[in-house]
Structure formats: structure tokens, C-alpha cells
Amino acid sequence: MLYYNKRRKKSKFIKRRLYPDKASIPWIKRSQKDCERVLRTFLWGGRGRGKVKWAEVCKPFLEGGLGIRDLKTWNKALLLKHLWCVLTEESIWAKWCHAYLLHNSNLWSAPSHGHLSWSWRQVLLLRPLAKEHLIYKCGNGEQFSLWFDPWLHGDSVHALYGHRVILDAGLSKHARVKDVIWEGEWCWPQATCDLVELQQRVRNIPISTVPDSIHWDKVGEAFSTARAFHGIRQRSSSVDWHDIVWHSKRIPKHAFSLWLALRGAHRTKDKLLAFGVVHSAECAFLCGETETLEHLFFQCPFSAMVWREVLYMCNIVRPILPWADEVLWMSTHAKGSAFHHTVRRLAFAATIYHLWIERNRRCFKNLFLP
Numbered sequence: 001m002l003y004y005n006k007r008r009k010k011s012k013f014i015k016r017r018l019y020p021d022k023a024s025i026p027w028i029k030r031s032q033k034d035c036e037r038v039l040r041t042f043l044w045g046g047r048g049r050g051k052v053k054w055a056e057v058c059k060p061f062l063e064g065g066l067g068i069r070d071l072k073t074w075n076k077a078l079l080l081k082h083l084w085c086v087l088t089e090e091s092i093w094a095k096w097c098h099a100y101l102l103h104n105s106n107l108w109s110a111p112s113h114g115h116l117s118w119s120w121r122q123v124l125l126l127r128p129l130a131k132e133h134l135i136y137k138c139g140n141g142e143q144f145s146l147w148f149d150p151w152l153h154g155d156s157v158h159a160l161y162g163h164r165v166i167l168d169a170g171l172s173k174h175a176r177v178k179d180v181i182w183e184g185e186w187c188w189p190q191a192t193c194d195l196v197e198l199q200q201r202v203r204n205i206p207i208s209t210v211p212d213s214i215h216w217d218k219v220g221e222a223f224s225t226a227r228a229f230h231g232i233r234q235r236s237s238s239v240d241w242h243d244i245v246w247h248s249k250r251i252p253k254h255a256f257s258l259w260l261a262l263r264g265a266h267r268t269k270d271k272l273l274a275f276g277v278v279h280s281a282e283c284a285f286l287c288g289e290t291e292t293l294e295h296l297f298f299q300c301p302f303s304a305m306v307w308r309e310v311l312y313m314c315n316i317v318r319p320i321l322p323w324a325d326e327v328l329w330m331s332t333h334a335k336g337s338a339f340h341h342t343v344r345r346l347a348f349a350a351t352i353y354h355l356w357i358e359r360n361r362r363c364f365k366n367l368f369l370p
């Protein structure tokens with residue numbers, strides 16, 4: 001019995017040594033979440049809910065976010081880099097993968113199930129995504145697998161016609177594209193209808209004497225993790241106000257406060273009343289109205305007076321507009337690199353910041369600036 005238990009323990013130990021990643025799947029996902037938690041806590045400064053959804057924060061500046069990279073998508077982009085290395089055999093690791101994991105067969109035909117390590121399976125599972133971005137450009141046909149590489153208008157012959165076509169052609173499954181090229185012309189065996197169709201389909205694919213090449217997204221471009229990240233991330237439409245906030249002369253805390261205001265994320269009293277945090281939503285500037293974002297910027301008589309004065313200092317005399325129109329006015333009248341445009345942007349952000357600080361000072365410290 002003791003001998004039997006020892007053997008069982010030993011086999012479990014060997015299994016863990018062989019496939020260590022199986023046990024570490026939760027660890028990988030957990031560490032990703034932990035990293036995100038550190039970032040969120042740094043940004044919002046606590047364990048409570050953030051003022052803006054994390055998915056929105058992870059958008060680029062142009063799309064209304066803070067330009068923080070989404071870790072899940074970033075991880076995918078890094079895994080795609082591994083896939084690219086294996087396809088182009090750029091590193092010793094890639095050569096090792098070909099020898100020990102693929103056993104010198106093709107990456108595109110390798111199964112993604114069975115006894116594989118977790119990380120290698122993740123690389124294999126990204127093949128359909130990679131296929132959408134890879135461009136296989138035929139040259140002399142010496143490197144591309146005839147059946148499995150997606151050189152035929154973005155697909156492989158095997159994916160389009162199945163395994164039968166390999167048997168019908170009478171060529172090896174390790175055949176290269178050059179095996180159907182004869183004296184610079186396509187020359188497929190004409191045994192079945194599928195093969196005749198193939199001969200027609202490849203007619204417009206040019207053949208040359210240069211080696212075959214693989215490109216990412218565009219002919220002539222190699223893989224870059226940053227481009228892959230932007231290629232696979234979910235895109236949103238750009239916001240008009242991004243350059244009012246994120247310009248080179250910005251004051252960081254003013255820019256962040258303005259960003260919160262533009263995202264409607266400041267916790268004004270109308271929101272706090274809805275959550276049941278406060279009993280009254282009366283404006284902190286004692287005008288008797290309800291405190292909303294639109295009221296605070298700049299429908300309240302106090303903030304309207306401040307903003308009018310600031311505009312006057314910028315040599316602008318005009319009536320105070322509702323919040324959405326103020327933002328629109330700034331987007332059209334303060335987006336250039338001219339000095340007076342920069343001053344307008346800085347004045348706008350500073351006014352928003354100081355009004356919010358003054359409102360907080362009155363609410364929490366009962367201190368009033370003259």
C-alpha cells in the first residue's frame with residue numbers, strides 16, 4: 001500500500017513538472033486582475049468605485065480616455081508577438097518551438113488540444129485573430145507550405161478545400177508552394193474539379209524570384225506589439241474635446257479635473273442625493289438652486305461671474321453659454337497652437353479646477369474664499 005501511494009505521489013509530481021501551467025491558470029488571471037487593481041487604486045485613491053468606468057479610462061486620449069492600456073488586450077498583443085516569432089523563426093525560442101512543440105510540422109495545422117502547456121495553447125488559439133492581420137506574399141514559393149500556410153488570398157488551401165485535395169493532388173503534405181510552379185508559371189495537377197478551380201484561383205497571384213515574405217497589416221511592414229495592440233483593440237469614435245484637455249502646456253491636476261467634468265464624472269450633489277449620501281442638493285454657492293454639473297459650470301451666478309471675469313482677462317466678451325455649448329465653443333475657438341488659444345485652454349481648465357476646489361472647501365471645511 002505504501003509503495004502504491006508513493007508511486008501515485010511520484011506520478012502526480014511528474015505530471016506537475018511536465019505541465020506546470022495547468023496549475024497556474026488562476027494565478028495568471030489573478031495577477032492580471034491584481035495589476036489592474038493597483039492601477040485603479042492609484043488613480044482613484046481607494047477601494048471604492050471609480051468615477052469613470054475602467055473600460056472608458058483604458059481608451060486613448062483621442063477617444064476620451066486616459067490612455068491606460070487594457071491589460072487583457074495588451075497580453076494578447078504580446079502573445080501575438082510570440083506567434084509572429086514562431087512564424088518567422090526569428091529567435092532561438094522559436095526554433096526550439098519548431099523542433100520540440102511542432103516537431104517540424106506547420107504551425108497552422110498544429111492541434112490546440114491535448115497535452116499542451118497553457119501558454120503554448122494560448123498562442124495557438126490566437127491563430128484565427130493573427131490570420132486577419134497577416135499578409136503572406138508569395139515569392140519563389142520555397143518557404144510557404146502549399147497546403148497549410150494562408151497564402152491564397154488570406155486562406156490556406158487546406159482550409160478552403162479540406163484534406164481530400166492533398167490526396168487528389170498526389171503531393172506530400174509537406175509540399176511547398178514551389179512544387180506547383182514550373183518555369184515561372186502556376187502548374188497544378190489537373191486531376192479533379194477542385195484542382196482545376198485552384199489553378200484558376202491562383203492565376204492572379206504573381207510569382208517572382210525573391211523569397212516568400214510575411215507582413216503584418218500592410219505589405220512591407222513587420223510586426224510591432226504597439227501596432228498589433230491598436231489593431232486588435234476595440235475602437236470607439238474620437239471626442240471633439242480631447243485637445244482642449246491633453247495639450248503639451250497643460251497643468252496635470254487642472255487637466256484631470258477638466259477631464260472628469262467633460263466625462264460628467266464629478267460627484268455633484270444631485271448624484272449624491274440620488275445615492276442617498278446627502279439630504280439636500282442645494283448649491284454650495286448659496287444661490288438656492290440644485291447643484292448639477294451644468295449648474296456648477298457655469299449656470300450658477302457665482303461661477304458665471306468667475307467665468308465672465310476670466311473670459312474678460314482673455315479679451316473675450318460674450319454671454320455665458322450652457323455647459324455643452326461652452327465645450328463646443330472651446331473646441332472650435334481654442335484648439336490651435338497659437339498663444340491665445342493655449343491661454344484660453346489653460347484658463348478654461350483652471351476655472352473648472354478652482355471652482356470645484358472652492359465648492360469642496362465650502363462643503364467639507366466650511367471655508368469661503370472672498
Ligand SMILES: [Zn+2]
Pocket residue numbers: 283284285286287288289295300301302
Ligand atoms: Zn449655484
